[in-house]
Amino acid sequence: MKEDVLHIGGVSAPALAQHFGTPLIVYDEDALRKRLTEYLDAFRAPGLETRVVYAGKAFLCGAMAKLVANAGASLDVVSGGELACALNAGFPAARIVFHGNNKTPDELRAAVEAGVGAVVVDNLPECEALAAIAAEKKRAMRVLLRVNPGVEAHTHKYIITAHPDSKFGVSVSRPEELYAVLGAMQAAEFLYFDGFHAHIGSQIFDKAAFAAEAAALAALAEDAQKRGFAPRVFDLGGGFAAWYTDEDAPIPVAEACETILAACKAEKEKRGLALEEVWIEPGRSIAGEAGTTLYTVGWQKDTEHRHYVFVDGGMADNIRPALYEAKYSCDAAEKMNEPKTVKTTVAGKCGESGDIVIDSVMLPPVEAGDLLAVYTTGAYCYSMASNYNHLGRPAVVFAGGGKARQVLRRETPRDLLALEVEEEAVECD
Numbered sequence: 001m002k003e004d005v006l007h008i009g010g011v012s013a014p015a016l017a018q019h020f021g022t023p024l025i026v027y028d029e030d031a032l033r034k035r036l037t038e039y040l041d042a043f044r045a046p047g048l049e050t051r052v053v054y055a056g057k058a059f060l061c062g063a064m065a066k067l068v069a070n071a072g073a074s075l076d077v078v079s080g081g082e083l084a085c086a087l088n089a090g091f092p093a094a095r096i097v098f099h100g101n102n103k104t105p106d107e108l109r110a111a112v113e114a115g116v117g118a119v120v121v122d123n124l125p126e127c128e129a130l131a132a133i134a135a136e137k138k139r140a141m142r143v144l145l146r147v148n149p150g151v152e153a154h155t156h157k158y159i160i161t162a163h164p165d166s167k168f169g170v171s172v173s174r175p176e177e178l179y180a181v182l183g184a185m186q187a188a189e190f191l192y193f194d195g196f197h198a199h200i201g202s203q204i205f206d207k208a209a210f211a212a213e214a215a216a217l218a219a220l221a222e223d224a225q226k227r228g229f230a231p232r233v234f235d236l237g238g239g240f241a242a243w244y245t246d247e248d249a250p251i252p253v254a255e256a257c258e259t260i261l262a263a264c265k266a267e268k269e270k271r272g273l274a275l276e277e278v279w280i281e282p283g284r285s286i287a288g289e290a291g292t293t294l295y296t297v298g299w300q301k302d303t304e305h306r307h308y309v310f311v312d313g314g315m316a317d318n319i320r321p322a323l324y325e326a327k328y329s330c331d332a333a334e335k336m337n338e339p340k341t342v343k344t345t346v347a348g349k350c351g352e353s354g355d356i357v358i359d360s361v362m363l364p365p366v367e368a369g370d371l372l373a374v375y376t377t378g379a380y381c382y383s384m385a386s387n388y389n390h391l392g393r394p395a396v397v398f399a400g401g402g403k404a405r406q407v408l409r410r411e412t413p414r415d416l417l418a419l420e421v422e423e424e425a426v427e428c429d
Contacts, residue, residue: 005333009401009402010399010400011404013334013371016399017296020395023293023394024397025378025381025396026293026294027287027378029067029400030400030401035253036073039052042257048265052073055281056085057077057383058284058379058383059383060086061396062407063089065085065086075095080104083114084110097116097120098119098120101146101167102126112137112141117142118143120146120235122169124180124181131189134190138190139190144194144196144235148169149172151212168199194231196234197235198235203241203242204241205241206251214264217236217267218270221275225272233276233278234279237280238280238283240256245328245329250285288380291379292375292378293317293318293374293394294333295311295374296312296369296371296372297309297366298312307343308347309372310349314357316389317393318385322355328377330357332363333372339364344360345359392413392416395408
């Protein structure tokens with residue numbers, strides 16, 4: 001911040017808005033690199049190989065894939081589209097981990113043909129389909145099995161992922177099903193079982209949850225070894241929290257990494273495990289705080305209980321508040337030092353009463369044309385954006401060293417109209 005104006009990556013918010021328009025998602029490129037480096041430096045332990053796997057679903061484009069690759073991290077993808085994006089950016093296939101609970105045959109085929117470093121298998125039918133494709137292509141594939149370890153992080157019900165009724169993975173409470181998948185992996189000529197993957201939720205603030213996850217995976221691994229399976233990899237997934245408001249207290253990166261590695265080492269020694277590698281998959285905690293969305297203020301409205309400030313975006317570029325009550329902080333980007341005297345509801349322009357960006361925030365008086373900066377929008381905003389109301393997705397900019405470069409252009413009505421076709425009806429029987 002210089003004088004009364006917000007700067008991102010050394011570039012003023014007004015200059016960014018003037019050059020690229022709004023809504024605009026701006027990433028501080030140095031902040032992205034710094035957080036990746038922080039994870040890579042902290043996630044190391046004697047006697048264990050480690051991998052930091054960036055969770056691409058948080059935010060992925062070609063520029064982000066290149067940044068992750070250059071940092072030396074790996075990348076997880078959850079669709080054929082994310083895989084194509086990564087490969088198009090030149091990301092090394094051997095450092096890609098393919099996730100998903102319902103990978104299509106085409107996606108499995110694409111993963112095999114690309115030679116991704118690992119596929120995280122979610123269920124028995126998927127395992128059998130992958131085995132058939134790998135045999136057809138005569139290509140060996142490393143596989144992990146996603147399990148639900150029965151450890152539930154205290155977070156919103158929509159983003160808890162490890163309870164027994166979760167759509168993801170095989171529950172440890174169903175050993176017959178679990179070992180049927182491991183048996184199919186072992187029987188497949190071109191599949192090589194490497195270990196277990198788990199993910200216990202998002203926005204985790206209690207490091208004890210990760211230690212409990214490691215202990216649950218270790219107990220499963222001990223039983224698996226006795227049955228003739230030797231998991232050498234634990235992938236503990238992500239869930240590392242980001243700061244959104246002053247209510248949040250994310251676990252410091254070094255502390256979270258130390259907790260996980262210490263727990264895994266202790267369990268390995270106590271149980272005599274074949275464990276060799278430990279992976280984690282941070283996404284939100286890398287991309288989230290590095291991103292800021294700039295909006296232009298439009299009209300305002302007072303009701304009996306609220307003062308509304310309307311902005312030129314909303315749930316089309318950030319569905320999270322409507323989807324699971326996510327909270328954000330914001331500032332008037334050109335009035336950073338002015339007293340915040342107006343209790344404000346920041347609302348979007350979409351045709352839904354639930355299109356509320358921030359339910360209640362203190363701001364200085366603002367006028368039409370002013371800029372609002374909403375913080376920590378770098379994760380799950382662009383990646384979950386839609387064309388609701390035929391709105392185009394915003395442009396995305398990387399800023400650093402006083403310069404800015406556009407990495408994703410703004411969608412226009414022409415882009416949306418290009419999807420429309422005029423074709424003669426055909427018989428579909």
